[in-house]
Amino acid sequence: QMQLQESGPGLVKPSETLSLTCSVSGGSIGGYYWNWIRQPAGKGLEWIGRIYISGTTNYNPSLKSRVTMSVDTSKNQISLKVASATAADTAMYFCARREDTFDIWGRGTMVTVSS
Amino acid sequence: EVVLTQSPDFQSVTPQEKVTITCRASQSIGSSLHWYQKKPDQSPKLLIKYASQSFSGVPSRFSGSGSGTDFALTINSLETEDAATYYCHQSSTLPWTFGQGTKVEIK
Numbered sequence: 001q002m003q004l005q006e007s008g009p010g011l012v013k014p015s016e017t018l019s020l021t022c023s024v025s026g027g028s029i030g031g032y033y034w035n036w037i038r039q040p041a042g043k044g045l046e047w048i049g050r051i052y053i054s055g056t057t058n059y060n061p062s063l064k065s066r067v068t069m070s071v072d073t074s075k076n077q078i079s080l081k082v083a084s085a086t087a088a089d090t091a092m093y094f095c096a097r098r099e100d101t102f103d104i105w106g107r108g109t110m111v112t113v114s115s
Numbered sequence: 116e117v118v119l120t121q122s123p124d125f126q127s128v129t130p131q132e133k134v135t136i137t138c139r140a141s142q143s144i145g146s147s148l149h150w151y152q153k154k155p156d157q158s159p160k161l162l163i164k165y166a167s168q169s170f171s172g173v174p175s176r177f178s179g180s181g182s183g184t185d186f187a188l189t190i191n192s193l194e195t196e197d198a199a200t201y202y203c204h205q206s207s208t209l210p211w212t213f214g215q216g217t218k219v220e221i222k
Contacts (some may be wrong), residue, residue: 100164
């Protein structure tokens with residue numbers, strides 16, 4: 001059974017870059033789109049973007065200028081970077097596999113942007 | 116982007132009651148509408164994909180319907196473990212979007 005695990009600093013200073021990693025176990029990352037989705041406390045879900053193993057990406061226009069995703073096939077990992085972080089980026093961040101929809105999710109990692 | 120509007124925002128329900136949550140899209144999305152259940156401190160779980168297809172392992176009391184712009188998630192005979200927030204999600208057009216969520220509370 002494939003499992004996803006998000007990791008990264010829980011606290012990021014304003015204006016710095018938020019960096020997270022999604023580690024995939026129990027299967028290869030090939031053949032799927034890998035997504036990042038976030039949820040601020042008390043709010044709904046927001047799709048951040050997706051990446052395919054080829055490196056093809058699509059980002060949400062609301063974050064596009066600040067987001068970079070990458071994939072490391074040797075480590076079976078997907079990475080997310082959000083530049084110039086602000087308090088509005090404080091949220092639970094999830095990675096999710098997409099076959100025809102988001103069928104497998106990580107447990108999420110909480111990121112707080114604060115000085 | 117496609118805006119999804121769920122109704123109601125909150126529902127308090129007695130066990131064994133039937134629950135219906137609706138999701139309206141700002142433009143036609145065919146059947147590219149999916150439903151998720153999210154409990155506090157857990158990741159979302161896929162319930163229904165493509166409007167009416169039940170995901171593997173999901174109890175049969177959960178069902179979905181609709182197409183175009185109007186969709187519904189029905190929970191027949193609500194159980195206490197169904198207390199959660201439910202989200203619809205569209206995959207017709209990038210950027211993918213979610214509804215604002217419907218919180219279901221057990222009376």
